[in-house]
Amino acid sequence: MRFIHTADLHLDSPFLGLTSMPKLLWERVHSSTFTAFRKVVDEAINLKVDFVLISGDIYDRDQQSIAAIEFFIKQCERLNQAHIPVYLLYGNHDYQIVQDTGRLPMNVHVFGNRVMTTTLTLSNHDTVAISGFSYDQRWIKEDQVKKYPLKRNETWHIGMLHGATRQSQGNRYAPFAIDELIAKNYDYWALGHIHKHQILNEKPPIIYSGNPQGRHKNEAGQHGYYLVESQGNKLVPQFKPVAEIEWTSLTVNALPTNDLAEMERSLSQTIDGKLKKAPFQLVELTIANIEQLSPTIQHLLANGDVLEHLQDQNADNGKWWVYDLLLQPQDSLPSMTDLDEQYWQQAAKEVFTLANVAELTKSLAKDTDLAAKLTSLDLQQLKQATTQLLRRED
Known part of the structure; x- marks a missing residue:
């Protein structure tokens, strides 16, 4: 099995504060969030992955521009033509009431506003359960992990979660503790919300993919996605940089x-x-x-x-x-x-x-x-x- 884990695309980020930049360079910077995700899709197709996970904040704002929506639909259609399923959830930036997938292609599976699990069967007959939920409001203060099911008989079980580790106060983004994620016995947790790629736990992998494109100076360094492949009875993640700038x-x-x-x-x-x-x-x-x-x-x-x-x-x-x-x-x-x-x-x-x-x-x-x-x-x-x-x- 091979899949891509990405999150926090923040399509159409405004890139404020770069007013003195030449026009051509500004256009390159402003389009960089689009370019980075296009590279993710390019690599998904070239690598013939089994599916793509997007763990929230696809868009930068809850009111999306037509250009951002059209771009995302086009990229999903490219994956559709390559017979690659997409599993996505919405986060605190692009929260919405999920009623249907609207204009999204048939290969896109959107998680609803309550924790749900979907299952797919791979060409080698392995079964993969994927659990997650979409935000229906900007803040979700309640721990949602307790609503995720335990792993059962599937070959692999993956959790998708847009959230932050629980703090002593100020928990507004689906707070969780690493121990409770481990307790679900999943094979991989695909996290979103934090823009720096990082591994919170190795067995099983609990990972923030970070955003594919840094949006300001406090998001310095490499940005990209994780390519995850099965090796025996475990899933092995590898970070892949794709940032345009x-x-x-x-x-x-x-x-x-x-x-x-x-x-x-x-x-x-x-x-x-x-x-x-x-x-x-x-x-x-x-x-x-x-x-x-x-x-x-x-x-x-x-x-x-x-x-x-x-x-x-x-x-x-x-x-x-x-x-x-x-x-x-x-x-x-x-x-x-x-x-x-x-x-x-x-x-x-x-x-x-x-x-x-x-x-x-x-x-x-x-x-x-x-x-x-x-x-x-x-x-x-x-x-x-x-x-x-x-x-x-x-």
């Missing part, structure tokens, strides 16, 4: 020069050297040790002239584009004896994550407006502010 952050040391053109060339060459891989990279660039630069160049950096020049010069390079430029003084790191910057940067990377920020501030996020602000929080600025606080004398 990636968000990345780079820090470079200021070149000790008073020549603006030379500095800009150096920045471009440094970025080229660090970003040798595909796909196209949207870069948040931090220039460290800016005290080495003349006051004039520091001023040009601060007022956005250098960023504008970098954007103009590299709009058509096909590899990367700087969307933001930050300045980091030499003393922005904590003044600790023999502090190794490499270790500090690695520790900071692990500490300053959306998950950690959400955990620390969850008591403040009792309304949706504040929760949305926390989601789009500038982690780089938070990191810099924290390092400044660490330097203060007692």
Whole structure:
């Protein structure tokens, strides 16, 4: 058996905040959620998978654009022509009352608003049970896992769930505990809602596929789907990247020069050297040790002239584009004896994550407006502010 697990397509995401981007590049970025899912479908057809699972948030909003709906129907029809079934559920972003499949092709099976199980038989006569449900409202605070049946006589049983692990409070997205998923004795849990691909448990695999395309700087790194294949009596997942673009952050040391053109060339060459891989990279660039630069160049950096020049010069390079430029003084790191910057940067990377920020501030996020602000929080600025606080004398 071989299948694809994907989720959180967020078709038609607005990609706010990229107003200075050239038109052709903007069109590429704006269409990237579509392009990423098209690649998933391409690979499903090329690999001749038995079925495709989509665990919620197909669309970015509960009111979908005509373009997004038409695109999704077309991709499902491509899978239909290849005789590949699709099993999907709706999440908190595209929640809806499921009454029928509407215009979706016959190969698409939509889970209703209560937990249900469907079964298919593969060409080798293995039977596969798939259980899941669709959101009918933005928030589902009740644990739904207790409504999922135990595995019975099927060869394989797969659970689909759009939700988040249970916290001490603020459980609005079908909260669950890993232990209760394991207790169902399923062979695989295909999770959606968290946009970073991750394995919560290995036996059985309990996996967030993440979204196929990162939508902002806090969704940096690789994005894609999981290809899952049977090996004996177990299912083995393998992550496959498909993102059209990636968000990345780079820090470079200021070149000790008073020549603006030379500095800009150096920045471009440094970025080229660090970003040798595909796909196209949207870069948040931090220039460290800016005290080495003349006051004039520091001023040009601060007022956005250098960023504008970098954007103009590299709009058509096909590899990367700087969307933001930050300045980091030499003393922005904590003044600790023999502090190794490499270790500090690695520790900071692990500490300053959306998950950690959400955990620390969850008591403040009792309304949706504040929760949305926390989601789009500038982690780089938070990191810099924290390092400044660490330097203060007692």
